[in-house]
Amino acid sequence: MTTARGDSPADETGGLTRVLVADDQALVRAGFVALLDAQDDIEVVGEADNGEEAVRLTRQLIPDVVLMDIRMPILDGLGATRTIAGEPGLAGVRVVILTTFELDEYVFEALRSGATGFLVKHTEPADLLRAIRVVAAGDALLSPGVTRRLVAQFASHAKQPASGADLAELTDRERDVMTLVAEGLTNAEIAGRLYLSPATARTHVSRILLKLGARDRTQLVVIAYESGLVRPGWQ
Template identity: 50%
Template sequence: MIRVLVCDDQVLLRTGLVTIIDAQPDLEVVGECGDGRTAVDLAGKVNPDVVVMDVRMPVLDGIEATRLLAGAGVPNPVKVLVVTNFNLDEAVYQALRAGASGFLLKDTPTAQLLQGIRTVATGAALLDPEVTRQLVGKYATRIRPADGEPQDIPLTSRELEILRLIALGLSNQEIAETLTISRETVKTFVSRILAKLGLRDRVQAVVYGYRHGMLD
Protein backbone atom coordinates (compact mmCIF):
# COMPACT_ATOMS: atom_id res chain seq x y z
CA MET A 1 0.00 0.00 0.00
CA ILE A 2 1.16 3.51 -0.83
CA ARG A 3 0.47 5.78 2.13
CA VAL A 4 -0.79 9.23 1.10
CA LEU A 5 -1.23 12.47 3.02
CA VAL A 6 -3.53 15.01 1.35
CA CYS A 7 -3.01 18.71 2.08
CA ASP A 8 -5.39 21.29 0.56
CA ASP A 9 -7.22 24.17 2.20
CA GLN A 10 -10.33 23.74 0.02
CA VAL A 11 -12.43 21.31 2.04
CA LEU A 12 -14.61 20.07 -0.81
CA LEU A 13 -11.66 19.49 -3.09
CA ARG A 14 -9.68 17.81 -0.33
CA THR A 15 -12.61 15.52 0.47
CA GLY A 16 -12.88 14.61 -3.19
CA LEU A 17 -9.19 13.78 -3.41
CA VAL A 18 -9.35 11.67 -0.26
CA THR A 19 -12.36 9.74 -1.58
CA ILE A 20 -10.77 9.08 -4.99
CA ILE A 21 -7.41 8.05 -3.57
CA ASP A 22 -8.83 5.86 -0.81
CA ALA A 23 -10.95 3.96 -3.34
CA GLN A 24 -7.82 2.56 -4.98
CA PRO A 25 -6.70 -0.91 -3.88
CA ASP A 26 -3.03 0.12 -3.70
CA LEU A 27 -3.45 3.58 -2.16
CA GLU A 28 -4.34 4.53 1.41
CA VAL A 29 -4.98 8.03 2.78
CA VAL A 30 -3.31 8.17 6.18
CA GLY A 31 -4.08 11.82 6.89
CA GLU A 32 -5.56 15.04 5.56
CA CYS A 33 -5.19 18.70 6.48
CA GLY A 34 -5.71 22.24 5.26
CA ASP A 35 -2.38 24.00 5.84
CA GLY A 36 1.31 23.35 5.41
CA ARG A 37 2.24 23.47 9.09
CA THR A 38 -0.21 20.70 9.91
CA ALA A 39 1.07 18.73 6.91
CA VAL A 40 4.62 18.85 8.27
CA ASP A 41 3.47 17.83 11.75
CA LEU A 42 1.21 15.06 10.44
CA ALA A 43 3.90 13.67 8.16
CA GLY A 44 6.08 13.08 11.20
CA LYS A 45 3.32 11.06 12.81
CA VAL A 46 1.76 9.06 9.97
CA ASN A 47 4.87 8.52 7.80
CA PRO A 48 3.32 8.96 4.34
CA ASP A 49 5.02 7.73 1.18
CA VAL A 50 3.64 10.68 -0.77
CA VAL A 51 2.21 14.05 0.24
CA VAL A 52 -0.28 15.53 -2.23
CA MET A 53 0.33 19.22 -1.64
CA ASP A 54 -1.52 22.38 -2.62
CA VAL A 55 0.57 25.54 -3.02
CA ARG A 56 -1.43 28.45 -1.64
CA MET A 57 -2.61 27.71 1.91
CA PRO A 58 -2.86 29.53 5.25
CA VAL A 59 -0.45 29.28 8.22
CA LEU A 60 2.35 27.75 6.12
CA ASP A 61 2.13 27.58 2.34
CA GLY A 62 2.91 24.53 0.26
CA ILE A 63 6.31 25.80 -0.79
CA GLU A 64 7.70 26.09 2.72
CA ALA A 65 5.99 22.88 3.76
CA THR A 66 7.64 21.12 0.82
CA ARG A 67 11.01 22.56 1.78
CA LEU A 68 10.60 21.23 5.32
CA LEU A 69 9.48 17.82 4.09
CA ALA A 70 11.70 17.26 1.05
CA GLY A 71 14.28 20.03 0.84
CA ALA A 72 18.04 19.73 0.83
CA GLY A 73 19.40 18.53 4.14
CA VAL A 74 16.17 16.98 5.40
CA PRO A 75 17.21 13.72 7.16
CA ASN A 76 14.26 11.63 5.99
CA PRO A 77 12.75 13.45 3.02
CA VAL A 78 9.14 12.76 2.04
CA LYS A 79 8.09 12.66 -1.61
CA VAL A 80 5.81 15.59 -2.44
CA LEU A 81 3.46 15.80 -5.42
CA VAL A 82 2.28 19.37 -5.93
CA VAL A 83 -1.27 19.57 -7.28
CA THR A 84 -2.47 23.10 -7.91
CA ASN A 85 -4.78 25.31 -9.95
CA PHE A 86 -1.88 27.51 -10.93
CA ASN A 87 -0.02 26.80 -14.15
CA LEU A 88 2.69 29.34 -14.88
CA ASP A 89 3.03 30.61 -11.39
CA GLU A 90 6.04 31.72 -9.38
CA ALA A 91 4.89 29.41 -6.60
CA VAL A 92 5.13 26.33 -8.80
CA TYR A 93 8.72 27.10 -9.74
CA GLN A 94 9.59 27.67 -6.11
CA ALA A 95 7.89 24.42 -5.05
CA LEU A 96 10.00 22.44 -7.51
CA ARG A 97 13.12 24.20 -6.27
CA ALA A 98 12.02 23.38 -2.72
CA GLY A 99 12.23 19.65 -3.42
CA ALA A 100 8.88 18.58 -4.85
CA SER A 101 9.08 15.34 -6.82
CA GLY A 102 6.28 16.22 -9.19
CA PHE A 103 3.72 18.71 -10.33
CA LEU A 104 0.22 18.32 -11.79
CA LEU A 105 -2.68 20.68 -12.38
CA LYS A 106 -5.91 20.16 -10.45
CA ASP A 107 -7.82 19.67 -13.69
CA THR A 108 -5.63 16.68 -14.52
CA PRO A 109 -7.78 13.60 -15.29
CA THR A 110 -8.32 11.37 -12.25
CA ALA A 111 -6.48 8.41 -13.74
CA GLN A 112 -3.43 10.59 -14.45
CA LEU A 113 -3.46 11.97 -10.91
CA LEU A 114 -3.59 8.50 -9.39
CA GLN A 115 -0.81 7.32 -11.67
CA GLY A 116 1.15 10.40 -10.70
CA ILE A 117 0.97 9.42 -7.03
CA ARG A 118 2.18 5.93 -7.89
CA THR A 119 4.99 7.29 -10.04
CA VAL A 120 6.28 9.66 -7.36
CA ALA A 121 6.03 6.89 -4.75
CA THR A 122 8.50 4.78 -6.74
CA GLY A 123 11.07 7.55 -6.50
CA ALA A 124 10.58 8.80 -10.04
CA ALA A 125 9.83 12.43 -10.83
CA LEU A 126 6.71 13.62 -12.55
CA LEU A 127 6.05 16.84 -14.42
CA ASP A 128 3.08 17.68 -16.57
CA PRO A 129 4.78 17.83 -20.02
CA GLU A 130 3.08 20.98 -21.30
CA VAL A 131 3.58 22.79 -18.01
CA THR A 132 7.24 21.74 -17.97
CA ARG A 133 7.83 23.33 -21.36
CA GLN A 134 6.22 26.60 -20.30
CA LEU A 135 7.61 26.66 -16.78
CA VAL A 136 11.19 26.02 -17.82
CA GLY A 137 10.91 28.51 -20.65
CA LYS A 138 9.61 31.23 -18.35
CA TYR A 139 12.17 30.81 -15.60
CA ALA A 140 15.21 29.57 -17.53
CA THR A 141 16.97 32.94 -17.57
CA ARG A 142 16.48 33.28 -13.84
CA ILE A 143 18.23 30.04 -12.99
CA ARG A 144 21.07 30.32 -15.46
CA PRO A 145 24.46 31.08 -13.92
CA ALA A 146 25.86 34.56 -13.66
CA ASP A 147 28.24 35.67 -16.40
CA GLY A 148 31.71 34.38 -15.80
CA GLU A 149 30.67 31.58 -13.50
CA PRO A 150 32.83 28.53 -14.34
CA GLN A 151 30.94 25.70 -15.99
CA ASP A 152 31.63 22.03 -15.48
CA ILE A 153 29.63 19.81 -17.79
CA PRO A 154 30.46 16.20 -16.99
CA LEU A 155 27.90 14.73 -19.40
CA THR A 156 28.53 13.11 -22.77
CA SER A 157 26.83 14.47 -25.88
CA ARG A 158 24.25 11.67 -25.72
CA GLU A 159 23.52 12.36 -22.06
CA LEU A 160 23.10 16.07 -22.83
CA GLU A 161 20.73 15.17 -25.65
CA ILE A 162 18.61 13.09 -23.27
CA LEU A 163 18.69 15.82 -20.62
CA ARG A 164 17.31 18.27 -23.18
CA LEU A 165 14.47 15.88 -24.02
CA ILE A 166 13.73 15.49 -20.31
CA ALA A 167 13.52 19.28 -20.10
CA LEU A 168 10.86 19.18 -22.82
CA GLY A 169 8.75 16.95 -20.58
CA LEU A 170 9.20 13.75 -22.57
CA SER A 171 8.72 10.41 -20.83
CA ASN A 172 11.29 7.61 -21.12
CA GLN A 173 9.15 5.94 -23.77
CA GLU A 174 8.87 9.15 -25.78
CA ILE A 175 12.63 9.72 -25.54
CA ALA A 176 13.21 6.15 -26.69
CA GLU A 177 10.98 6.67 -29.72
CA THR A 178 12.60 10.02 -30.53
CA LEU A 179 16.13 8.61 -30.43
CA THR A 180 15.22 5.16 -31.78
CA ILE A 181 16.67 3.34 -28.79
CA SER A 182 15.11 1.05 -26.20
CA ARG A 183 13.28 2.31 -23.13
CA GLU A 184 15.72 0.37 -20.93
CA THR A 185 18.61 2.19 -22.57
CA VAL A 186 16.94 5.52 -21.80
CA LYS A 187 16.44 4.48 -18.17
CA THR A 188 20.13 3.62 -17.96
CA PHE A 189 21.11 7.01 -19.38
CA VAL A 190 18.77 8.86 -17.01
CA SER A 191 20.20 6.98 -14.02
CA ARG A 192 23.72 7.78 -15.20
CA ILE A 193 22.88 11.49 -15.59
CA LEU A 194 21.47 11.68 -12.06
CA ALA A 195 24.44 9.80 -10.63
CA LYS A 196 27.00 12.02 -12.39
CA LEU A 197 25.30 15.21 -11.26
CA GLY A 198 24.57 13.92 -7.75
CA LEU A 199 20.84 14.58 -8.13
CA ARG A 200 17.70 12.84 -6.90
CA ASP A 201 15.33 13.02 -9.84
CA ARG A 202 14.42 14.46 -13.25
CA VAL A 203 13.05 17.67 -11.76
CA GLN A 204 16.37 18.49 -10.15
CA ALA A 205 18.17 17.51 -13.36
CA VAL A 206 16.22 20.05 -15.42
CA VAL A 207 16.83 22.86 -12.92
CA TYR A 208 20.51 21.89 -12.69
CA GLY A 209 20.81 21.83 -16.47
CA TYR A 210 19.55 25.39 -16.82
CA ARG A 211 21.49 26.70 -13.86
CA HIS A 212 24.72 25.36 -15.32
CA GLY A 213 24.08 26.43 -18.89
CA MET A 214 23.53 22.93 -20.28
CA LEU A 215 20.12 23.76 -21.75
CA ASP A 216 19.08 26.51 -24.11
Protein backbone atom coordinates in the same frame (compact mmCIF):
# COMPACT_ATOMS: atom_id res chain seq x y z
CA MET B 1 -7.65 19.88 11.21
CA THR B 2 -4.85 17.36 10.97
CA THR B 3 -5.26 13.63 10.91
CA ALA B 4 -2.88 10.70 10.93
CA ARG B 5 -4.31 7.30 10.14
CA GLY B 6 -2.03 4.68 11.65
CA ASP B 7 0.82 5.22 14.05
CA SER B 8 3.86 4.59 11.90
CA PRO B 9 5.10 3.98 8.37
CA ALA B 10 5.60 0.36 9.36
CA ASP B 11 1.87 -0.34 9.16
CA GLU B 12 0.98 -3.23 6.87
CA THR B 13 -0.32 -1.65 3.65
CA GLY B 14 -0.27 -4.58 1.24
CA GLY B 15 1.60 -2.64 -1.41
CA LEU B 16 -0.80 0.31 -1.37
CA THR B 17 0.35 3.75 -2.47
CA ARG B 18 0.24 5.82 0.72
CA VAL B 19 -0.84 9.44 0.29
CA LEU B 20 -0.87 12.48 2.58
CA VAL B 21 -3.28 15.27 1.57
CA ALA B 22 -2.34 18.82 2.62
CA ASP B 23 -4.84 21.60 1.84
CA ASP B 24 -6.31 24.29 4.09
CA GLN B 25 -9.72 24.16 2.37
CA ALA B 26 -11.69 21.46 4.16
CA LEU B 27 -14.09 20.85 1.28
CA VAL B 28 -11.30 20.49 -1.27
CA ARG B 29 -9.37 18.19 1.04
CA ALA B 30 -12.43 16.05 1.70
CA GLY B 31 -13.02 15.67 -2.02
CA PHE B 32 -9.48 14.43 -2.62
CA VAL B 33 -9.65 12.06 0.33
CA ALA B 34 -12.99 10.56 -0.76
CA LEU B 35 -11.70 9.99 -4.30
CA LEU B 36 -8.43 8.42 -3.17
CA ASP B 37 -9.93 6.23 -0.45
CA ALA B 38 -12.30 4.72 -3.00
CA GLN B 39 -9.34 3.20 -4.87
CA ASP B 40 -8.16 -0.33 -4.15
CA ASP B 41 -4.49 0.54 -4.59
CA ILE B 42 -4.32 3.91 -2.76
CA GLU B 43 -4.58 4.67 0.95
CA VAL B 44 -4.86 8.14 2.49
CA VAL B 45 -2.67 7.95 5.60
CA GLY B 46 -3.10 11.51 6.81
CA GLU B 47 -4.54 14.98 6.29
CA ALA B 48 -3.05 18.40 7.07
CA ASP B 49 -4.50 21.90 6.86
CA ASN B 50 -1.21 23.80 6.96
CA GLY B 51 2.37 23.31 5.82
CA GLU B 52 3.82 22.84 9.28
CA GLU B 53 1.49 19.92 9.95
CA ALA B 54 2.23 18.53 6.48
CA VAL B 55 5.92 18.38 7.36
CA ARG B 56 5.25 16.84 10.78
CA LEU B 57 2.96 14.15 9.38
CA THR B 58 5.35 13.43 6.52
CA ARG B 59 8.13 12.78 9.04
CA GLN B 60 5.83 10.61 11.13
CA LEU B 61 4.14 8.60 8.37
CA ILE B 62 6.66 8.59 5.47
CA PRO B 63 3.97 8.55 2.75
CA ASP B 64 4.79 7.68 -0.84
CA VAL B 65 3.14 10.85 -2.16
CA VAL B 66 2.17 14.18 -0.61
CA LEU B 67 -0.52 16.22 -2.37
CA MET B 68 0.55 19.72 -1.31
CA ASP B 69 -1.44 22.92 -1.72
CA ILE B 70 0.79 25.96 -2.25
CA ARG B 71 -1.14 28.59 -0.30
CA MET B 72 -1.61 27.43 3.29
CA PRO B 73 -1.29 29.16 6.69
CA ILE B 74 1.58 28.95 9.20
CA LEU B 75 3.94 27.45 6.58
CA ASP B 76 3.03 27.52 2.91
CA GLY B 77 3.40 24.59 0.54
CA LEU B 78 6.62 26.00 -0.90
CA GLY B 79 8.34 26.06 2.49
CA ALA B 80 6.94 22.65 3.39
CA THR B 81 8.15 21.17 0.10
CA ARG B 82 11.62 22.64 0.59
CA THR B 83 11.81 21.15 4.08
CA ILE B 84 10.67 17.69 2.98
CA ALA B 85 12.99 17.64 -0.03
CA GLY B 86 15.93 18.69 2.13
CA GLU B 87 15.68 15.82 4.62
CA PRO B 88 17.65 12.69 3.60
CA GLY B 89 15.25 10.49 5.56
CA LEU B 90 12.41 11.63 3.33
CA ALA B 91 14.19 11.06 0.03
CA GLY B 92 11.59 8.53 -1.08
CA VAL B 93 8.65 10.89 -0.54
CA ARG B 94 7.29 12.51 -3.72
CA VAL B 95 5.57 15.89 -3.42
CA VAL B 96 2.92 16.85 -5.97
CA ILE B 97 1.89 20.49 -5.87
CA LEU B 98 -1.79 21.41 -6.08
CA THR B 99 -2.36 24.76 -7.75
CA THR B 100 -5.15 26.87 -9.18
CA PHE B 101 -3.01 28.32 -11.98
CA GLU B 102 -0.53 26.06 -13.76
CA LEU B 103 1.74 28.83 -15.09
CA ASP B 104 2.52 30.21 -11.67
CA GLU B 105 5.90 31.36 -10.38
CA TYR B 106 5.16 29.69 -7.04
CA VAL B 107 4.76 26.35 -8.82
CA PHE B 108 8.12 26.90 -10.50
CA GLU B 109 9.74 27.67 -7.16
CA ALA B 110 8.17 24.50 -5.74
CA LEU B 111 9.67 22.44 -8.58
CA ARG B 112 13.04 24.05 -7.92
CA SER B 113 12.63 23.22 -4.24
CA GLY B 114 12.08 19.52 -4.83
CA ALA B 115 8.48 18.91 -5.90
CA THR B 116 8.15 16.09 -8.42
CA GLY B 117 5.31 17.68 -10.37
CA PHE B 118 2.10 19.59 -10.09
CA LEU B 119 -1.61 19.35 -10.79
CA VAL B 120 -4.25 22.03 -11.22
CA LYS B 121 -7.11 21.62 -8.80
CA HIS B 122 -9.67 21.20 -11.56
CA THR B 123 -7.81 18.14 -12.88
CA GLU B 124 -10.16 15.32 -13.90
CA PRO B 125 -10.35 12.57 -11.23
CA ALA B 126 -8.93 9.94 -13.59
CA ASP B 127 -5.94 12.19 -14.35
CA LEU B 128 -5.32 12.79 -10.64
CA LEU B 129 -5.30 9.06 -9.94
CA ARG B 130 -3.04 8.38 -12.90
CA ALA B 131 -0.64 11.09 -11.74
CA ILE B 132 -0.37 9.67 -8.23
CA ARG B 133 0.36 6.21 -9.61
CA VAL B 134 2.96 7.58 -12.03
CA VAL B 135 4.75 9.53 -9.32
CA ALA B 136 4.64 6.65 -6.82
CA ALA B 137 6.21 4.37 -9.44
CA GLY B 138 9.04 6.85 -9.97
CA ASP B 139 8.18 7.28 -13.63
CA ALA B 140 8.32 10.30 -15.95
CA LEU B 141 7.20 13.85 -15.26
CA LEU B 142 3.61 14.83 -14.73
CA SER B 143 2.21 16.79 -17.67
CA PRO B 144 5.66 17.16 -19.29
CA GLY B 145 4.50 19.68 -21.86
CA VAL B 146 3.07 22.02 -19.24
CA THR B 147 6.05 21.44 -16.95
CA ARG B 148 8.49 22.38 -19.71
CA ARG B 149 6.53 25.55 -20.51
CA LEU B 150 6.47 26.50 -16.85
CA VAL B 151 10.19 25.89 -16.36
CA ALA B 152 11.11 27.68 -19.58
CA GLN B 153 9.00 30.69 -18.64
CA PHE B 154 10.46 31.23 -15.19
CA ALA B 155 13.97 29.70 -15.27
CA SER B 156 15.61 32.76 -16.79
CA HIS B 157 14.19 34.89 -13.96
CA ALA B 158 15.26 32.63 -11.12
CA LYS B 159 16.86 34.46 -8.22
CA GLN B 160 19.50 31.81 -7.60
CA PRO B 161 20.61 28.46 -9.03
CA ALA B 162 18.50 25.45 -8.13
CA SER B 163 21.56 23.55 -6.95
CA GLY B 164 25.34 23.53 -7.04
CA ALA B 165 25.18 21.29 -10.07
CA ASP B 166 28.29 21.35 -12.27
CA LEU B 167 27.49 20.12 -15.76
CA ALA B 168 31.22 19.76 -16.42
CA GLU B 169 30.99 16.47 -14.55
CA LEU B 170 28.74 15.03 -17.25
CA THR B 171 30.02 13.13 -20.26
CA ASP B 172 28.89 14.17 -23.73
CA ARG B 173 26.46 11.26 -23.81
CA GLU B 174 25.04 12.22 -20.41
CA ARG B 175 24.50 15.76 -21.68
CA ASP B 176 22.60 14.33 -24.65
CA VAL B 177 20.46 12.25 -22.31
CA MET B 178 19.81 15.18 -19.97
CA THR B 179 18.73 17.34 -22.91
CA LEU B 180 16.15 14.71 -23.86
CA VAL B 181 14.99 14.41 -20.25
CA ALA B 182 14.40 18.18 -20.36
CA GLU B 183 12.35 17.63 -23.51
CA GLY B 184 10.09 15.36 -21.46
CA LEU B 185 11.08 12.02 -23.00
CA THR B 186 10.78 8.77 -21.08
CA ASN B 187 13.71 6.36 -20.78
CA ALA B 188 12.27 4.24 -23.59
CA GLU B 189 11.93 7.29 -25.84
CA ILE B 190 15.46 8.42 -25.02
CA ALA B 191 16.73 4.96 -25.86
CA GLY B 192 15.01 5.10 -29.25
CA ARG B 193 16.29 8.58 -30.03
CA LEU B 194 19.91 7.77 -29.14
CA TYR B 195 19.92 4.13 -30.33
CA LEU B 196 20.49 2.78 -26.82
CA SER B 197 18.87 -0.02 -24.88
CA PRO B 198 16.25 1.13 -22.35
CA ALA B 199 18.44 -0.24 -19.56
CA THR B 200 21.38 1.86 -20.75
CA ALA B 201 19.21 4.97 -20.94
CA ARG B 202 17.97 4.30 -17.41
CA THR B 203 21.57 3.90 -16.20
CA HIS B 204 22.56 7.20 -17.78
CA VAL B 205 19.67 9.00 -16.09
CA SER B 206 20.57 7.45 -12.72
CA ARG B 207 24.19 8.56 -13.08
CA ILE B 208 23.15 12.09 -14.02
CA LEU B 209 20.89 12.30 -10.97
CA LEU B 210 23.76 11.14 -8.77
CA LYS B 211 26.36 13.47 -10.28
CA LEU B 212 24.14 16.54 -10.06
CA GLY B 213 22.62 15.72 -6.70
CA ALA B 214 19.15 15.98 -8.24
CA ARG B 215 16.12 14.47 -6.51
CA ASP B 216 14.32 13.32 -9.66
CA ARG B 217 13.69 14.02 -13.35
CA THR B 218 11.81 17.22 -12.60
CA GLN B 219 14.92 18.60 -10.95
CA LEU B 220 16.91 17.68 -14.07
CA VAL B 221 14.52 19.72 -16.22
CA VAL B 222 14.97 22.75 -13.97
CA ILE B 223 18.76 22.38 -13.92
CA ALA B 224 18.90 21.92 -17.70
CA TYR B 225 17.14 25.25 -18.26
CA GLU B 226 18.84 27.18 -15.49
CA SER B 227 22.30 26.02 -16.57
CA GLY B 228 21.67 26.97 -20.18
CA LEU B 229 22.02 23.39 -21.43
CA VAL B 230 18.67 23.94 -23.14
CA ARG B 231 16.83 27.14 -23.91
CA PRO B 232 13.13 27.95 -24.22
CA GLY B 233 11.83 26.93 -27.64
CA TRP B 234 14.59 24.43 -28.34
CA GLN B 235 13.68 21.00 -29.71
